[in-house]
Amino acid sequence: MNILEKLYCRVFQFGFKLAIPILPYRNPNILNQVDQIPKLLKEKDLCSVLLVTDPSIRGLGLTKHLEEILKKNGIKTAVYDKVQPNPTVSTVEEARQLYLQQDCKALIGFGGGSSMDTAKAVGALIARPNSTLEDLGGILRVWLRTPYTIAIPTTAGTGSETTVAAVILDDESGHKYALMDFPLIPDVAVLDPETTRTLPPRITAGTGMDTLAHAVEAYIGNSTTKLTRREALRAVRLVFKYLERAVKNGNDMKARRGMLRASYLGGCAFTVSYVGYAHAVSHSLSGQYNLPHGETTAILLPYVLEAYGTSIYPQLKALAIAAGVAHMDTEEALAAQSFIRAVWELNRKIGIGTRIPGIKKEDITKMARMAAKEGNPVYPVPVLMDAKALERFYYDVYEEGGTRS
Ligand SMILES: NC(=O)c1ccc[n+]([C@@H]2O[C@H](COP(=O)([O-])OP(=O)(O)OC[C@H]3O[C@@H](n4cnc5c(N)ncnc54)[C@H](O)[C@@H]3O)[C@@H](O)[C@H]2O)c1
Ligand SMILES: [Fe+2]
Structure with missing residues (x-):
């Protein structure tokens, strides 16, 4: 160089x-279990969520308890369970369509970095509907408030539950890049080691x-x-x-x-x-x-x-x-x-x-x-x-x- x-x-x-010292870094609020989520969403008047996860995690039954308690508490839940490792632009787009169709108001990323990052990237596109993910790639490009986001890591891991980043793969070019901005820091992280047992x-x-x-x-x-x-x-x-x-x-x-x-x-x-x-x-x-x-x-x-x-x-x-x-x-x-x-x-x-x-x-x-x-x-x-x-x-x-x- x-x-x-x-x-x-x-x-x-x-x-x-x-x-x-002057940048708006913050940490998510930490919960130990998913049981506290419905109360939290109700307090914020968020009665419709998109749960973003991957097929193995849902297949293993890891999201079952959360889905049940959300239903029991009258929180409408749409589930996007097609995330794959190294999540792609088209995956994020598909999840965003579901978020809009179901009139969701909040996001839950449940899984490894791939599921959490997909949820975070959906949030970026909801905040910036006229931009593409590529436009938002790099540092400080999202700017606007994203929907309320809860991250539940099942790997240990990426740390995505507390970071400014969402890493996405452009399926056409093979280019993997990160969106990095403060609105992408999740509002809540659920740190329960039971989710990593499997x-x-x-x-x-x-x-x-x-x-x-x-x-x-x-x-x-x-x-x-x-x-x-x-x-x-x-x-x-x-x-x-x-x-x-x-x-x-x-x-x-x-x-x-x-x-x-x-x-x-x-x-x-x-x-x-x-x-x-x-x-x-x-x-x-x-x-x-x-x-x-x-x-x-x-x-x-x-x-x-x-x-x-x-x-x-x-x-x-x-x-x-x-x-x-x-x-x-x-x-x-x-x-x-x-x-x-x-x-x-x-x-x-x-x-x-x-x-x-x-x-x-x-x-x-x-x-x-x-x-x-x-x-x-x-x-x-x-x-x-x-x-x-x-x-x-x-x-x-x-x-x-x-x-x-
Ligand atoms: N946003 C960030 O700050 C950040 C940081 C580092 C990496 N990343 C990105 O995160 C992605 C990688 O995430 P990852 O390493 O957590 O893996 P992942 O989310 O891609 O998952 C890897 C595999 O593990 C399986 N899996 C996850 N949890 C499981 C569990 N509890 N039991 C059984 N199987 C389980 C998944 O189904 C999947 O097949 C990459 O795209 C990477 O670039 C993001
Ligand atoms: Fe990493």
Whole structure:
């Protein structure tokens, strides 16, 4: 990246960092169970909702109790249950049509990041009926109040229940992008670890490492605050304590609770302090090949940390202490390297590999351009890279002749 581009990125990021205290960040109101939802909706005179979820979650019966209590309390509920991983523009459009046809007044996103983001994106289109999702992509483009939104995460996770973001895939171009604006922060989040009990080990592993990537990328970036550093470190501590346990025994509810908390804290940290190139590269790959976001990001994270080199050693030392793999008196370089090793090791223990099968070399230039477009100038990464420099990560995870399992 040339010096002028670097300067532009850093000035842009510094401007946003200075603005943090005056920007309207807020946290959702937290509920522990869905049982409190009908009363809350009635208090707000919201008697008609769109419940947005995916077929597996509804098929597993996770939404059943909520649907029943909404009905019992006279709240008209339309259900959109066709969300797929990496939700698309057409999915959001279909859900929006249902919202309008059924004259809904509020949204409930029940599921992983895909269902919550679909609900949030429907909210953006309701607030801005004359815009397309593409128009609203990027930073601070929604502006207007979205319908009252309740997020119920069933993965731990994306942290979408507390973030400004909704990540959507353009099904025609394969471009995955984020809408990022304050009205997209849900009004309410229901944090009930029971909703994550049925999460299979592989998805528990990938989504849990996504949480780690949020906390780590937020922590090593240049736009941290005292609060986001604390949230990120707490999330890292919880992931290293509980993720392996949650993967190995899905019924370990202490571990599930710890991971749901970590996911929320990771979301709180990165919604203010942003993510970095592990996410930008991951979005381009999951958009191109429809890969699971968490697992893809998990594989990329240690490569990206290594590429930043010694510039992030002080932050990595703090992360190593939080992860329990170094002490205050451990030499900085040693502690930093221990943290990266600990990320590799955690990936290995929970069954996440080191390569992403199925990448086509001829797609790399295009994907790296998309990643650079997403990352620069918005993400306050410790070391700036342009599209050419980002290409290395696709080759790092490239697997000759590999096909996806
Ligand atoms: N908005 C944000 O701040 C944010 C942050 C990170 C990622 N994302 C986006 O979120 C999406 C990924 O979300 P995700 O990783 O939570 O996964 P997901 O919502 O795509 O779900 C993955 C799979 O897990 C299944 N699943 C979810 N909960 C389950 C449960 N309790 N039991 C059994 N199966 C369950 C789903 O049916 C699905 O098949 C991506 O599009 C990603 O880009 C958004
Ligand atoms: Fe993520």
